Amino acid sequence: MFLGNEDILDILYSAEEKALSLGASYAEARFHLLERQGVIARNDAIIGTTLASSRGIAIRVVFKGALGFSSTYSLSKEDVLKAVERAVSQAREASVHMKNQIIFSNEKLGRAKVSVIEKKKIDDLSTEEMINLLMDSWDKIKSADIHSKIPVYMQNLSWSKEYKVIVNSDGGFVESYVPRVFYFFNLVEYNDGNSINKWYEYAASGGSELAEEFVAKGRQYEDVYVLDKILRKAKPSPKGRMDVVLGDEIVGLLAHESSGHPSEADRILGREAAQAGKSFIKPTSIGTRIGSEIVSVVDDPTIPGSNGFFLYDDEAVPARKKYLYKNGVINEYLHNRYTGYLFGKGSNGSARAMDAFSEPIIRMSNTYIEPRDHSLDELIKDIDYGIYMKSYMEWNIDDERWGNRYVGLEAYLIENGEIKDLVKNPVLEATTGEIYSSIDAVGKNLVFHAGTCGKGEPSQGVPVWFGGPPIRIRKVRIL
Amino acid sequence: MKSSYFEDMLDKISNKLESRVNAYALLLTLIDETMIKYANSQPSVTQSWNMYELGLYLIKDKKAFVAGLRNPNEEDLDVFIENSLKKLEKIRETELLPEFPSTKTHDALPSLDKKVIDAQSNLGKLMELVSSRTRNETEIAGMISLGKREIMLRTSTGFTGKHANTFFNGYFRIFRGERSGQWAFSSTFYDEGLVEKTLDNAEFYASLKLPYLKPEEGEYTAILSPMVAGNLFSLLAYMSSAFAIQNGLSFLKPSDLEKEITTNELSLYDDPRNIELPFNTPFDAEGVSTYNKPIIEKGVLKNILHNTATARLFGARSTGNAGWIEPTPWNLEIKEGDASLEEMIKDTKKGVLLNNNWYTRFQNYTTGEFSTVARDAIILIENGEFKGLLRKARISSSYPQLLRNIRTIGKERYKIKWWEVENPFILPYVVIDNVRVTIPDFPS
Incomplete structure (x- = not known):
C-alpha cells in the first residue's frame, strides 16, 4: 500500500x-x-x-x-x-x-524489504464470509451430542495488516508487511449447577486461508465434548508430590513465562522493574545450569507463518534463532542494541514495537521447548501414579519468573502407566528451577499456540507463538 | 491542530452520514501526553504522544458497525467511511442495537488543570524531585505520566458533546536490597505532593526491617493495600458490566441484582462525576448523561453497568457507561470505613498484609475462581503485630468466597492507578477473612 x-x-x-x-x-x-477488521459473535448473535x-x-x-x-x-x-x-x-x-x-x-543493520506473501489475500476475507464462518461454527457447537448446556459460545475473528518503514541514523532501512489472522473463542458449559469455561486463541501470519483452519477445523469441536465430560465425570485431583506429564499447551506457556521472559536483558537489568518486574536470571548467569540436559528453549522470529514473525527487528537488526537455554544451561539473553552494548555481545534482533505509539523494547517472538524423542504414550507409561495436564485456564508467575502456577483444565490421573479418570483442576505450583531440573523426558511433537504478550509502559501487546512437545516432570507438588 | 479543525471534521462526516444510515455516533478523542519512565534511579526514557482517535458507530436496518481510526488523514477518512458504509450493507442484524438519547447538550464538568499542561513542557522539576530521593542503597523504578485528553461526540439524534480533562498519574517501586515496595497515584490535577507521598509509601514497604519467614500455607486474614484491593475490585467492576455477564466473563448473574452479594461493609461506586480522578466525563459514548452510582451498596448489588444496547436486551435503562458494544466503568470508588491501618493490624490474629499484586488470572470466569501473585512487601501478622516477611505468596480464591468474608474497610483513602488497576480508583485498605494463601515450598 x-x-x-x-x-x-x-x-x-x-x-x-x-x-x-x-x-x-x-x-x-x-x-x-x-x-x-473483525466480527464478534455470541452464539447465533452478532454483537x-x-x-x-x-x-x-x-x-x-x-x-x-x-x-x-x-x-x-x-x-x-x-x-x-x-x-x-x-x-x-x-x-x-x-x-x-x-x-x-x-x-x-x-x-550491521539491514537494508531490506520484507513481505509476507499470502496464499489467499487477506482482503478476500469479507465480513460476510467471516460472519458465515462464525455462524457455521455455532451451528456445529450447539449440535454437539452432549449432556451439558452451552449458554455462551463467544467468538472473535479478525485479520490485520501491519506495514512498517524504519530508518535510522546508523544506516538501517527496513520496510515490512505482515498480514495476520486472529481467532478467539470462549466456550461455557453448564451441568447440574456447575459450570466450566475454556478460552483459546489462534493466530498466525499469512493469508485469509487461516480463517477456515481456525474457525472450521479448530480444537473447539473437541473441547465441547471434553468440557462436558469434565463437568460430569471429573474426580477430585490427588494432592502431594507426584510425576506429571504436561501437554504441549502448558509446555508452550512454560517456555514463554519461565524461559523467555526471564531471558529478556532489559528485565535482567531492571528496566521493567516497576512494571513486569525483574528476573531470577542475573547479568552473570550465562553458563549456569537451570535444568536437565535434555531441555533446550529456543526463541526464533524467523519461523515462516508464525505469529511472532519478523526478519529484521524494529532497530533494523537482522533477526535470528536463539537458544535461551541450551541442554539445561542458561545460554543467551534477548538483546536490543542498548543491552547488546552493555553486555558486550551485540544485539540479537529482539526489539519490537506494537504500533506507532510504542517505543521498541525487547520482546519474544516464537518461543518453544525443543522437541526430542518420546511419544506421549512413552511419557505416560513410565509413571506409576501421577497426572497428565493437557490444557489449562488459570496460570501466573511471580515478577522474577521463579514461582509458577498452572491449573489443569483437561487433566487425567495416570496409574500404572495408563491414562485413567479425568481429574478436576489439579494445581501445579513449583519454581522454574524445580520444573526444568525435574524434566526427565521430552516429547517429539512440537505444537505452537498463539498469544499476545504484554510488556512496557504504556503496555504493548505483541503477537507471539509459544510451543513445545509434551514433557514429563518427576515429583512436583500438586495442590 | 486546534479543536475547531476536528469539530469541522465531525460536521463534515455528520453531513455525509445523515442520509446514508438510520443512526450514527461519532466519537473523537484527542490525547497529548508526556511520560517519564524510571529504572535504576534514572530516567530510562521520556516519551510523548500527540494522537487522535475517531470512532464511528453506524446503524442501519438493525445492523450496527463499529469502526475505529487512529490518526487518519482526511483522504484516508473518506475512503474509510465509504468502506464502512459498504460493509454495513452486507452484515447481519445485531442483538446489540443502541438507542441514542434525544438530549442535545450536556452540563460542563470542569476538570482541566493548566499546571499539568505547563509541566509537560518543563519536566525538569519533576525529574529533580525524583532525583532528590535517590540514595546509594535505594533503587527507584516507576513512571510519571501527565497530559490532556479531549473528547467530542456527535450523534444522529442531535447530541453534541465536548469534554476535556487533564491527568497526572504515576507509580514507583523502590528496592532496598532484596526488599521492595510499590505505590501509585492518580489525579486530574498537578500535585507534586502525590509524587512525594507515593515515593514515601513505596519506601516504607521497601524498608521494613523484618526477618524472612516461611509460615504454613492455609487460610489467613488478608489486609489488602489499596494497590491490591484496587486490582481485585476493578476486575469486579468490569464483571458487573452486562457484556461480561452475558458473555460468560463474570460470576454475576442478572438475578443477583438487589441481592446481597457481599458483607454490608462494602460499597463500590462508579464515579464518572468525580473530577478529582481523570476518568471523569459528563456524557458516555452514546451521549447519555453520566451519574455516580453504586455497583454495590452495603453489600447489595445495585447496578449492572449498561449502555443503551445492553439495557435494551436486559429490559433495563442505560447507566451511562457506554462503551459501544461493551459498557465499561469510569472512575471507581470504595466508600471509606472507620478503621485505621493500625487498628486493622491490631485486630488481626493470623494474617498477611499485601502491599501489591499482579497477574490475576481466572480458572473459571463463571464461578469467579482465580489466583493472584503477591509482590513487594508480604507481611506476616500474628496477634496484631508484624512478625516477618514472606518471600513469595499467592491468593488462591474465588470472588464469592472473598466477598462473603470482607470484614473491615479502612478510613484513609488513596487515589490509585497503575498497570494492574486500569481505572482511577479511590479506596482504602480492605480486610478480608479466610483467604487461602499458597506459599511455594522451594527456596528462591
Whole structure:
C-alpha cells in the first residue's frame, strides 16, 4: 500500500536529519500502520462488527546518553519535525539526571524489504464470509451430542495488516508487511449447577486461508465434548508430590513465562522493574545450569507463518534463532542494541514495537521447548501414579519468573502407566528451577499456540507463538 | 491542530452520514501526553504522544458497525467511511442495537488543570524531585505520566458533546536490597505532593526491617493495600458490566441484582462525576448523561453497568457507561470505613498484609475462581503485630468466597492507578477473612 512511498521516506529522512542537527547522537524514525477488521459473535448473535486502523510516525533519539521518544498522528513534515524537537528536548532534560549513559552497540543493520506473501489475500476475507464462518461454527457447537448446556459460545475473528518503514541514523532501512489472522473463542458449559469455561486463541501470519483452519477445523469441536465430560465425570485431583506429564499447551506457556521472559536483558537489568518486574536470571548467569540436559528453549522470529514473525527487528537488526537455554544451561539473553552494548555481545534482533505509539523494547517472538524423542504414550507409561495436564485456564508467575502456577483444565490421573479418570483442576505450583531440573523426558511433537504478550509502559501487546512437545516432570507438588 | 479543525471534521462526516444510515455516533478523542519512565534511579526514557482517535458507530436496518481510526488523514477518512458504509450493507442484524438519547447538550464538568499542561513542557522539576530521593542503597523504578485528553461526540439524534480533562498519574517501586515496595497515584490535577507521598509509601514497604519467614500455607486474614484491593475490585467492576455477564466473563448473574452479594461493609461506586480522578466525563459514548452510582451498596448489588444496547436486551435503562458494544466503568470508588491501618493490624490474629499484586488470572470466569501473585512487601501478622516477611505468596480464591468474608474497610483513602488497576480508583485498605494463601515450598 505505502511500500516505496517517496513522501513518507522523505519525511522519515527529514526527521532523522533534524534530530541529528539538534544534537542527537542517534535518531530513528518509523512509519507504522496497522489495519484490522473483525466480527464478534455470541452464539447465533452478532454483537460487533469492527474495522480499525492506526497510523503514525514514531521518533526515537539519544541525546547526551538519554533516550527520548515521541509519536505523532500527523504526516505533515512540519508536525513530524515538531515531534522530533519534542523528543530531543525531553531527552535533553533527562540527560542531566543520567548516571549511566545509553549507548547502542555497533551492528550491521539491514537494508531490506520484507513481505509476507499470502496464499489467499487477506482482503478476500469479507465480513460476510467471516460472519458465515462464525455462524457455521455455532451451528456445529450447539449440535454437539452432549449432556451439558452451552449458554455462551463467544467468538472473535479478525485479520490485520501491519506495514512498517524504519530508518535510522546508523544506516538501517527496513520496510515490512505482515498480514495476520486472529481467532478467539470462549466456550461455557453448564451441568447440574456447575459450570466450566475454556478460552483459546489462534493466530498466525499469512493469508485469509487461516480463517477456515481456525474457525472450521479448530480444537473447539473437541473441547465441547471434553468440557462436558469434565463437568460430569471429573474426580477430585490427588494432592502431594507426584510425576506429571504436561501437554504441549502448558509446555508452550512454560517456555514463554519461565524461559523467555526471564531471558529478556532489559528485565535482567531492571528496566521493567516497576512494571513486569525483574528476573531470577542475573547479568552473570550465562553458563549456569537451570535444568536437565535434555531441555533446550529456543526463541526464533524467523519461523515462516508464525505469529511472532519478523526478519529484521524494529532497530533494523537482522533477526535470528536463539537458544535461551541450551541442554539445561542458561545460554543467551534477548538483546536490543542498548543491552547488546552493555553486555558486550551485540544485539540479537529482539526489539519490537506494537504500533506507532510504542517505543521498541525487547520482546519474544516464537518461543518453544525443543522437541526430542518420546511419544506421549512413552511419557505416560513410565509413571506409576501421577497426572497428565493437557490444557489449562488459570496460570501466573511471580515478577522474577521463579514461582509458577498452572491449573489443569483437561487433566487425567495416570496409574500404572495408563491414562485413567479425568481429574478436576489439579494445581501445579513449583519454581522454574524445580520444573526444568525435574524434566526427565521430552516429547517429539512440537505444537505452537498463539498469544499476545504484554510488556512496557504504556503496555504493548505483541503477537507471539509459544510451543513445545509434551514433557514429563518427576515429583512436583500438586495442590 | 486546534479543536475547531476536528469539530469541522465531525460536521463534515455528520453531513455525509445523515442520509446514508438510520443512526450514527461519532466519537473523537484527542490525547497529548508526556511520560517519564524510571529504572535504576534514572530516567530510562521520556516519551510523548500527540494522537487522535475517531470512532464511528453506524446503524442501519438493525445492523450496527463499529469502526475505529487512529490518526487518519482526511483522504484516508473518506475512503474509510465509504468502506464502512459498504460493509454495513452486507452484515447481519445485531442483538446489540443502541438507542441514542434525544438530549442535545450536556452540563460542563470542569476538570482541566493548566499546571499539568505547563509541566509537560518543563519536566525538569519533576525529574529533580525524583532525583532528590535517590540514595546509594535505594533503587527507584516507576513512571510519571501527565497530559490532556479531549473528547467530542456527535450523534444522529442531535447530541453534541465536548469534554476535556487533564491527568497526572504515576507509580514507583523502590528496592532496598532484596526488599521492595510499590505505590501509585492518580489525579486530574498537578500535585507534586502525590509524587512525594507515593515515593514515601513505596519506601516504607521497601524498608521494613523484618526477618524472612516461611509460615504454613492455609487460610489467613488478608489486609489488602489499596494497590491490591484496587486490582481485585476493578476486575469486579468490569464483571458487573452486562457484556461480561452475558458473555460468560463474570460470576454475576442478572438475578443477583438487589441481592446481597457481599458483607454490608462494602460499597463500590462508579464515579464518572468525580473530577478529582481523570476518568471523569459528563456524557458516555452514546451521549447519555453520566451519574455516580453504586455497583454495590452495603453489600447489595445495585447496578449492572449498561449502555443503551445492553439495557435494551436486559429490559433495563442505560447507566451511562457506554462503551459501544461493551459498557465499561469510569472512575471507581470504595466508600471509606472507620478503621485505621493500625487498628486493622491490631485486630488481626493470623494474617498477611499485601502491599501489591499482579497477574490475576481466572480458572473459571463463571464461578469467579482465580489466583493472584503477591509482590513487594508480604507481611506476616500474628496477634496484631508484624512478625516477618514472606518471600513469595499467592491468593488462591474465588470472588464469592472473598466477598462473603470482607470484614473491615479502612478510613484513609488513596487515589490509585497503575498497570494492574486500569481505572482511577479511590479506596482504602480492605480486610478480608479466610483467604487461602499458597506459599511455594522451594527456596528462591
